[in-house]
Amino acid sequence: MSGLVVIGASYAGIQSALSAREAGYADNITVVCDETWLPYQRPPLSKGFLLGTTGEDNLVLRDEAFFKNERIDLVLGHRAVGIDPRARQIEVDNDATLTFDKLVIATGSRARRISAPGAELDGVCYLRSVADAIDLKARLAQAAEVVIVGGGFIGLEVASSAAKSGKKVTVVESMTRLLERAVCPLVSEFLHATHRQSGVEVLMGETVIAIDGASGRVAGVTLASGTRLPADLVLVGVGGIANDDLACAAGITCTNGIVVDEHGRTGHQDIYAAGDCANHYSRFANGWVRLESVQNAQDQAKAAGLAIAGSHGPYDAVPRFWSDQYSVKLQIVGLSAGHDRTAVRGSADDGRFTVFFYRNGKLIAADSINRPGDQMAARRLIAAGLSPTPEQAEDPSFDLKSLVKAIETINV
Amino acid sequence: MARVRFVQRDGTEKNVEIGSSISVMMAAVRNGVRGIDGECGGCLDCATCHVYVDEAQAGLVPPPTEDEIELLSNVTAPRRSNSRLSCQIKIPSSIDELIVFVPENQS
Ligand SMILES: Cc1cc2nc3c(=O)[nH]c(=O)nc-3n(C[C@H](O)[C@H](O)[C@H](O)COP(=O)(O)OP(=O)(O)OC[C@H]3O[C@@H](n4cnc5c(N)ncnc54)[C@H](O)[C@@H]3O)c2cc1C
Ligand code: FES
Numbered sequence: 447m448s449g450l451v452v453i454g455a456s457y458a459g460i461q462s463a464l465s466a467r468e469a470g471y472a473d474n475i476t477v478v479c480d481e482t483w484l485p486y487q488r489p490p491l492s493k494g495f496l497l498g499t500t501g502e503d504n505l506v507l508r509d510e511a512f513f514k515n516e517r518i519d520l521v522l523g524h525r526a527v528g529i530d531p532r533a534r535q536i537e538v539d540n541d542a543t544l545t546f547d548k549l550v551i552a553t554g555s556r557a558r559r560i561s562a563p564g565a566e567l568d569g570v571c572y573l574r575s576v577a578d579a580i581d582l583k584a585r586l587a588q589a590a591e592v593v594i595v596g597g598g599f600i601g602l603e604v605a606s607s608a609a610k611s612g613k614k615v616t617v618v619e620s621m622t623r624l625l626e627r628a629v630c631p632l633v634s635e636f637l638h639a640t641h642r643q644s645g646v647e648v649l650m651g652e653t654v655i656a657i658d659g660a661s662g663r664v665a666g667v668t669l670a671s672g673t674r675l676p677a678d679l680v681l682v683g684v685g686g687i688a689n690d691d692l693a694c695a696a697g698i699t700c701t702n703g704i705v706v707d708e709h710g711r712t713g714h715q716d717i718y719a720a721g722d723c724a725n726h727y728s729r730f731a732n733g734w735v736r737l738e739s740v741q742n743a744q745d746q747a748k749a750a751g752l753a754i755a756g757s758h759g760p761y762d763a764v765p766r767f768w769s770d771q772y773s774v775k776l777q778i779v780g781l782s783a784g785h786d787r788t789a790v791r792g793s794a795d796d797g798r799f800t801v802f803f804y805r806n807g808k809l810i811a812a813d814s815i816n817r818p819g820d821q822m823a824a825r826r827l828i829a830a831g832l833s834p835t836p837e838q839a840e841d842p843s844f845d846l847k848s849l850v851k852a853i854e855t856i857n858v
Numbered sequence: 859m860a861r862v863r864f865v866q867r868d869g870t871e872k873n874v875e876i877g878s879s880i881s882v883m884m885a886a887v888r889n890g891v892r893g894i895d896g897e898c899g900g901c902l903d904c905a906t907c908h909v910y911v912d913e914a915q916a917g918l919v920p921p922p923t924e925d926e927i928e929l930l931s932n933v934t935a936p937r938r939s940n941s942r943l944s945c946q947i948k949i950p951s952s953i954d955e956l957i958v959f960v961p962e963n964q965s
Contacts, residue, residue: 464890487899494901504880509888516890740897741904768903775925777903818925822905822932825965850932 449474450754451536451546453526453692455485457743458721459552460508462710463518465751475518476544478536480525483576484509489740491579492603493770496586497610505576526553529696531714548716548754551693551704552747555686555722555738560595564657569664570680573600582681589613589679593667595654597624599769601683602637606771609644616647616675618654618667628767630782630801633813636794640774649673686738688723701725703736708760710750718754720747730764730810730828731781739767764829777821780811780828789836792817800824802839809833826850860949863957864891864909876949882958883907883945893960900945905929906964907944912957916940919947919956935961 450466452459455477463475486505494500513520521538528537529549536544557572559565571582582604586592592608594601597619608615617624623634641648649669656668657680666676688703699705699713703725710718710726721743725736742765749761766779774797785803792799800820803811809832812824823846827833830853838844862882864872876885886894886907895906902925911919919942922930926943933941949956 468892489901490899500899504884507887508890512888512890744895744897766904768898768901770901770903775903817928818902818905819928819931822929822965826932826934847932 448534448545448547449476450548450550451475451544452477452550452552453479453536454552454554454721454723455479455481455520455522456488456552456554456721457485457740458554458723458747459550460485461744461747462550462552462718462720462751462754464516465748466754467516467518467751469752469755469757471751471755473547475516476521477518478521478524478526478538478544480523480539481575481577482523484520484522486576488574491576492573492600493607495579496583496604496607502576526692529692529698529717531696531698531717534716546716549718550710550747550750550754551698551712551717551719551723552721552743553689553692553723554743555688557682558685558687560654560682560684562654562656564659564664567657567659567664568662569659569678570657570682572682573604574686585679586611586613591675591677592616592679592681593618593675593677594681594683595667596683596685597621597648597650598683598685599625599628601681602641602771603769604681604683605641605646606644609641609646610772615645616649616677617641618649618652618669618675620651620653622651624648624650629776629778629813630788630803632790632794632799632801633776633815636797636799636815637771637774637776640772644772686722688725688736690723693717693719693723701734705734706746708749708762709753710746710761711753718750720750726761728765728781729762732784735765735781737765739765741766764825766825775814775816775818777814777818778811779821779825780809782811782813785810787836789839791820791839791842802834802836804833804836807833809839820846823847823850826853860953861955862886862949863955864894865957865959866892867960867962878948878951880948881945882909882947882949882956883943886944891960893962893964894944895964896945898945902926902929902943902946904965905933905943908933908935908961908964909942909944910938910959910961911940911942911947912959913940915953915956918950918953920950922946932965933961934963934965
């Protein structure tokens with residue numbers, strides 16, 4: 447059996463298979479994944495799923511009927527353990543071998559582990575998969591004091607869910623502000639204040655040097671400053687690492703992820719990669735980036751699927767991301783690194799504002815707190831390369847839509 | 859069980875059975891309906907689930923919230939009076955079949 451083989455059955459893997467089919471790919475398609483669940487949504491795992499507002503039923507993204515209709519063979523619970531690009535073969539952990547004409551590596555990323563002494567204690571958790579989430583949810587129900595290591599998106603979302611369920615929560619962040627690499631200081635400060643108001647303690651510039659335990663179970667953490675925090679549950683959210691090991695071992699170029707072009711193609715003609723495991727050149731970053739978002743996984747995989755079917759549709763979408771914490775809706779479009787100017791629309795005091803980022807006078811990104819309308823306008827403006835002046839962006843009476851309308855007129 | 863009829867711009871259609879607890883967006887994604895991405899899974903963050911509800915039926919589904927209206931304000935495909943985010947629509951028990959039209963592109 448040959449055709450298209452996909453490793454990983456999440457956003458990128460399934461989207462690449464589906465886009466190839468839609469573009470007319472008629473050969474066999476086989477998707478192998480080491481998880482046993484049908485493809486599911488990851489974002490709710492730290493949000494609605496922990497809170498109980500999104501049930502297991504609602505997590506499933508694609509069901510059996512989908513695979514039957516699209517003629518995609520789904521092999522769950524098996525791990526690809528080797529790629530032989532010359533023989534065009536994948537070795538699977540059940541001793542099976544799959545032969546491919548085209549291959550998509552969509553192996554995603556994994557949670558970075560901490561190496562502090564005590565990290566192996568029972569009650570030190572990570573959150574990446576639905577299995578992790580089911581375990582975390584059960585532990586959370588029993589826990590009283592929760593320490594979150596890392597003030598990134600996953601840490602803060604779990605903090606918000608845990609605080610909402612009445613737990614005592616402390617977040618330990620080694621940087622000087624929350625989400626330092628992802629958002630601007632104003633947004634960090636706003637989120638910090640929101641967590642504080644909800645009873646979450648946030649310790650900045652602190653690192654965990656040891657996890658303390660009693661009879662094999664976690665009992666607390668020790669910080670570099672000497673502070674000891676009691677805890678019966680520790681959630682570690684210190685970033686992700688690309689699952690590029692298989693590709694590296696097969697001689698495919700990897701640098702913080704599998705290096706791909708705008709069609710998701712690796713250095714090997716018939717081998718593609720997409721999603722969290724891939725590193726691509728983005729004009730929005732002015733450089734190479736490995737992004738971890740649903741949008742990136744889906745849009746990059748679409749480009750790969752099209753190329754596999756012999757069609758054309760390079761990946762060129764403006765990156766975007768969201769995070770829901772308490773009743774705060776944070777939405778991000780574009781990549782703000784390298785900005786030289788910001789403009790703020792709305793006000794943090796009202797809990798509704800957007801920060802617009804400029805580089806050399808050009809709008810490159812926008813972070814919105816509870817202003818989805820601004821975010822949608824910014825999305826379209828950045829994609830079209832149009833910039834309101836910072837003065838216009840700050841002026842609430844200036845209608846951003848009027849500039850968007852201009853795009854529509856040009857496109858007609 | 860009710861049904862959703864997804865009509866593409868080229869006139870092709872897909873009929874999908876839908877339970878009362880899941881949204882029109884989820885029914886589309888689970889069944890591989892082209893042109894509905896539903897990136898955020900229905901949290902009103904992405905606006906990649908835009909559809910046009912059949913005009914005759916637009917009044918049969920509950921109206922959009924403020925957030926939905928804001929997101930719809932700048933969708934990429936033309937915004938019409940029957941534009942909705944399909945993650946916010948469940949089929950009311952009074953309807954056997956809902957007809958929705960898929961726009962040419964999502965945001
Ligand atoms: C808790 C949480 C919250 C998040 N919230 C958001 C959010 O709000 N917004 C947002 O945009 N993004 C969010 N993300 C990120 C988003 O989920 C990822 O960017 C997205 O899942 C990437 O999709 P992917 O297909 O590239 O990889 P993944 O979803 O990581 O899937 C890869 C799959 O491949 C499997 N696999 C790996 N190696 C092998 C192998 N050798 N053989 C077989 N199978 C293998 C993995 O087990 C996995 O099932 C969140 C992530 C998490 C964990
Ligand atoms: S699925 Fe994201 S807004 Fe509807």
